[in-house]
Amino acid sequence: MKKNLFGLGLLLMIVLVACANSKKTTATGPKTEYVRMERTACFGTCPSYVVEVYKDGMVRYTSVHYTEYEGVYEKNLGAEKTMEVLKQFDEYRVDTCQNEYPQIIADLPGIINYIKYANGNKKHIYQAHFGPDFLKTLARNIDSISQVNTSWKKVKDIEKQ
Numbered sequence: 001m002k003k004n005l006f007g008l009g010l011l012l013m014i015v016l017v018a019c020a021n022s023k024k025t026t027a028t029g030p031k032t033e034y035v036r037m038e039r040t041a042c043f044g045t046c047p048s049y050v051v052e053v054y055k056d057g058m059v060r061y062t063s064v065h066y067t068e069y070e071g072v073y074e075k076n077l078g079a080e081k082t083m084e085v086l087k088q089f090d091e092y093r094v095d096t097c098q099n100e101y102p103q104i105i106a107d108l109p110g111i112i113n114y115i116k117y118a119n120g121n122k123k124h125i126y127q128a129h130f131g132p133d134f135l136k137t138l139a140r141n142i143d144s145i146s147q148v149n150t151s152w153k154k155v156k157d158i159e160k161q
Helices: 002-022 079-091 133-145
Strands: 032-039 048-054 058-065 072-076 111-117 122-127 153-156
Touching: 032 079, 032 133, 048 079, 048 133, 079 133, 111 133
Parallel strands: none
Antiparallel strands: 032 048, 032 111, 048 058, 058 072, 072 153, 111 122
């Protein structure tokens, strides 16, 4: 009788564990839906520009100062490519970052990230070179997919001030 109860208890435990594991949901995509990265100016000729990355694959580049391509450019890189970049913001848990990291050296260009999440929340992070290293990695990854060239569509001219 004890053997039967033990066997029944063991079987019940296996079924419960299997059910618990089957209820785990897998996300269909990153919770980050949109990222806008702005590289700010320095006292010299540092390029300043804005890159917007959308989950549907669209990337928009807007020049501000000292860039090779002036104006607003767009290119659809495909949802898979942009989702890969957006997912990195989730993996690095950017939502837990401070909103601002001090800029100790005034001449260094900064990076400003605006992030929009699927749940409607938004995050704004201003940092120069003194924030977490992974923020710089994310900025380089955005830069790598936003290298404007002749295959990009110019959608607007920018008036110089």
